[in-house]
Amino acid sequence: MTNDAPGALSLIRxxxxxxxxxxxxxxxxxxxxxxxxxxxxxxxxxxxxLDGGKRLRPLFAYAGFCASGLTPTQEDIRAFTSLELLQAxxxxxxxxxxxxxxRRGKPAIHRHFENLHQQGAMAGLSGxxxxxxxxxxxxxxxxxxxxxxxxxGVTSDALLSALTxxxxxxxxxxxxxxxxxxxxxxxxxxxxxxxxxxxYKSGKYTIERPLHLGLALAHRDSSERKNLMYILxxxxxxxxxxxxxxxxxxxxxxxxxxxxxxxxxDLREGKRTVLMAMTLEKANHNQRSxxxxxxxxxxxxxxxxxxxxxxxxxxxxxKDVEDLIDGLLSSALEAxxxxxxxxxxxxxxxxxxxxxxxxxx
Amino acid sequence: MTNDAPGALSLIRxxxxxxxxxxxxxxxxxxxxxxxxxxxxxxxxxxxxLDGGKRLRPLFAYAGFCASGLTPTQEDIRAFTSLELLQAxxxxxxxxxxxxxxRRGKPAIHRHFENLHQQGAMAGLSGxxxxxxxxxxxxxxxxxxxxxxxxxGVTSDALLSALTxxxxxxxxxxxxxxxxxxxxxxxxxxxxxxxxxxxYKSGKYTIERPLHLGLALAHRDSSERKNLMYILxxxxxxxxxxxxxxxxxxxxxxxxxxxxxxxxxDLREGKRTVLMAMTLEKANHNQRSxxxxxxxxxxxxxxxxxxxxxxxxxxxxxKDVEDLIDGLLSSALEAxxxxxxxxxxxxxxxxxxxxxxxxxx
Numbered sequence: 191m192t193n194d195a196p197g198a199l200s201l202i203r204x205x206x207x208x209x210x211x212x213x214x215x216x217x218x219x220x221x222x223x224x225x226x227x228x229x230x231x232x233x234x235x236x237x238x239x240l241d242g243g244k245r246l247r248p249l250f251a252y253a254g255f256c257a258s259g260l261t262p263t264q265e266d267i268r269a270f271t272s273l274e275l276l277q278a279x280x281x282x283x284x285x286x287x288x289x290x291x292x293r294r295g296k297p298a299i300h301r302h303f304e305n306l307h308q309q310g311a312m313a314g315l316s317g318x319x320x321x322x323x324x325x326x327x328x329x330x331x332x333x334x335x336x337x338x339x340x341x342x343g344v345t346s347d348a349l350l351s352a353l354t355x356x357x358x359x360x361x362x363x364x365x366x367x368x369x370x371x372x373x374x375x376x377x378x379x380x381x382x383x384x385x386x387x388x389x390y391k392s393g394k395y396t397i398e399r400p401l402h403l404g405l406a407l408a409h410r411d412s413s414e415r416k417n418l419m420y421i422l423x424x425x426x427x428x429x430x431x432x433x434x435x436x437x438x439x440x441x442x443x444x445x446x447x448x449x450x451x452x453x454x455x456d457l458r459e460g461k462r463t464v465l466m467a468m469t470l471e472k473a474n475h476n477q478r479s480x481x482x483x484x485x486x487x488x489x490x491x492x493x494x495x496x497x498x499x500x501x502x503x504x505x506x507x508x509k510d511v512e513d514l515i516d517g518l519l520s521s522a523l524e525a526x527x528x529x530x531x532x533x534x535x536x537x538x539x540x541x542x543x544x545x546x547x548x549x550x551x
Numbered sequence: 552m553t554n555d556a557p558g559a560l561s562l563i564r565x566x567x568x569x570x571x572x573x574x575x576x577x578x579x580x581x582x583x584x585x586x587x588x589x590x591x592x593x594x595x596x597x598x599x600x601l602d603g604g605k606r607l608r609p610l611f612a613y614a615g616f617c618a619s620g621l622t623p624t625q626e627d628i629r630a631f632t633s634l635e636l637l638q639a640x641x642x643x644x645x646x647x648x649x650x651x652x653x654r655r656g657k658p659a660i661h662r663h664f665e666n667l668h669q670q671g672a673m674a675g676l677s678g679x680x681x682x683x684x685x686x687x688x689x690x691x692x693x694x695x696x697x698x699x700x701x702x703x704g705v706t707s708d709a710l711l712s713a714l715t716x717x718x719x720x721x722x723x724x725x726x727x728x729x730x731x732x733x734x735x736x737x738x739x740x741x742x743x744x745x746x747x748x749x750x751y752k753s754g755k756y757t758i759e760r761p762l763h764l765g766l767a768l769a770h771r772d773s774s775e776r777k778n779l780m781y782i783l784x785x786x787x788x789x790x791x792x793x794x795x796x797x798x799x800x801x802x803x804x805x806x807x808x809x810x811x812x813x814x815x816x817d818l819r820e821g822k823r824t825v826l827m828a829m830t831l832e833k834a835n836h837n838q839r840s841x842x843x844x845x846x847x848x849x850x851x852x853x854x855x856x857x858x859x860x861x862x863x864x865x866x867x868x869x870k871d872v873e874d875l876i877d878g879l880l881s882s883a884l885e886a887x888x889x890x891x892x893x894x895x896x897x898x899x900x901x902x903x904x905x906x907x908x909x910x911x912x
Contacts, residue, residue: 217722223748224726227733283690285562287683312736314821314847322648322732325686329644330725332693352708357698361578364691365585371683372588386586460675486675534756 197500198397231326247273254404258277275335282328295450300324358400395429425525432518438463454495460486469507587813592795594904603655608634615765617896626704643689656811662683720760727751740828754791786886793879813855830868
């Protein structure tokens with residue numbers, strides 16, 4: 191956080207929180223009228239959206255808007271906030287596909303509805319009900335994100351210019367998600383393939399496209415916008431990859447009390463990350479056998495997690511990943527310092543880059 | 552089909568097919584550039600969308616547009632066609648949630664990707680891969696439907712007026728889908744609850760909202776539109792319920808060679824339909840025990856299916872449902888014959904109502 195703008199990020203986060211709260215209150219009224227059976231759906235999505243989240247995508251959209259030199263209105267912030275609903279869809283479906291039990295220290299949505307089914311002694315299979323609910327709550331969050339953007343109150347011109355970026359962003363997200371799922375079916379890891387997934391899931395979806403969406407909403411002259419879009423990509427793409435690499439490291443070395451995920455969760459899931467691909471490329475016979483025998487084993491003990499962590503560090507891959515992160519961060523910061531970007535946005539971009547990389551969850 | 556407009560519906564269907572083909576070709580180019588691993592995704596969605604489907608929602612949108620007295624352009628038809636992609640999302644996620652093996656006589660998407668995983672001898676569990684692929688292909692189809700609508704080429708005013716109906720329609724769809732899933736957790740059936748589900752899943756999503764969407768794209772003066780919207784609702788809501796009741800009957804009595812689903816599939820799934828709720832309300836002790844012992848049994852033999860069918864007919868519920876369908880159809884036809892609706896649209900609406908109800912699949 192810079193000294194001259196104390197709490198800028200947390201002020202924006204508060205506004206995002208308040209916009210989400212208002213939107214969800216309206217939707218609760220609407221759905222309750224259709225049927226009281228929908229109240230647990232509203233409860234679950236409210237808790238999911240309001241009890242946590244770094245609000246990264248709205249923050250990047252905010253910074254992208256400011257890059258134009260303009261200041262976002264309340265309507266613009268509402269439009270940025272819609273990205274949190276899209277992210278809720280991605281996370282709910284992700285947890286379902288990965289079979290993850292927890293999210294932000296609470297039961298994942300499919301587990302939550304499985305529990306509701308059991309507690310209500312409902313007919314049928316609880317697990318199946320939980321899965322179906324997660325499919326539909328994800329779908330609903332996706333549709334809500336669109337609806338929140340459309341009803342944000344931004345001008346028609348701004349909205350139409352945002353829709354193009356928004357659609358592209360969502361197609362890239364689904365493509366990246368599929369590549370990620372597909373990757374876990376590969377027999378051998380690949381640094382190149384994992385980097386491409388990081389590029390689509392994080393570089394583009396988490397950072398570059400939110401920045402572009404914000405800029406599109408500012409609706410500057412399109413030739414001027416083109417140059418700024420290019421600079422924001424030079425910032426967003428390397429930062430996104432660095433962000434994903436940080437995620438990879440936290441998935442293995444993160445503190446469960448801070449990440450809200452069990453220790454070594456990515457090891458148990460056998461996640462094909464860039465860090466893991468780099469590790470296996472560098473591992474000697476002994477390190478490789480320790481790692482490969484544990485990867486994807488859902489019953490890994492904490493002792494085993496410790497052994498794998500030690501082996502990963504020994505290969506030197508963690509140091510390589512940290513060096514890579516540093517290099518990517520430098521590229522991003524260089525782009526952020528570009529003269530074409532309005533000074534207030536420059537500070538935000540730098541603050542965001544640093545907090546996205548130097549984080550513990 | 553009326554005599555003076557031979558093949559009107561099939562001509563529109565051909566245009567819908569051709570618009571889908573063009574859109575999917577563009578998307579295939581785009582996704583193939585991201586990675587060749589996405590080609591099976593394009594193949595599967597192309598086959599799903601081009602090898603079948605009644606195109607009901609685009610047809611109703613077409614009729615809703617015509618109700619205004621205007622004639623849809625190619626761009627309008629492209630916008631109507633986007634509803635087929637939304638429907639693809641609904642069906643792919645539906646089959647996943649129900650655990651249905653087949654769709655239109657071919658493996659359901661989750662089974663198809665399970666098979667690809669096996670054939671490719673990929674790492675990990677085939678079933679899990681199939682399920683994850685179905686989640687993502689449904690999500691992608693949902694995002695594509697939006698993208699196809701946004702890029703249809705209709706005027707900005709028409710698009711903005713369509714977005715409101717479109718969002719409402721999709722929120723109602725997800726709410727209806729959840730109520731449907733929730734219903735299977737109820738221990739006793741309810742005609743009222745099942746009728747409400749039919750109202751949201753079919754009355755609104757399949758018929759009323761597509762009609763409204765078409766009308767919104769015609770973009771008539773909003774006060775004039777209001778009256779037409781009301782008449783189209785008076786047509787669409789009863790027709791939608793009748794449509795769902797026909798679906799219920801086909802799910803139990805349909806010919807597998809025509810429906811593309813195994814005989815008595817809804818019995819094996821234990822689907823909570825209006826027909827089943829009415830059956831159980833009317834059943835005597837003996838009929839009830841035959842039906843309840845078979846409902847939801849995935850291993851039902853064809854002899855057992857026959858016995859349950861006979862018991863359902865014996866209760867008189869089938870006749871009641873057919874009477875109900877006739878009454879609902881009459882209400883719909885009466886609304887269709889309203890003077891406010893342009894004559895060309897009247898014919899289309901009548902033809903559509905008849906073919907939606909007097910169908911065998």
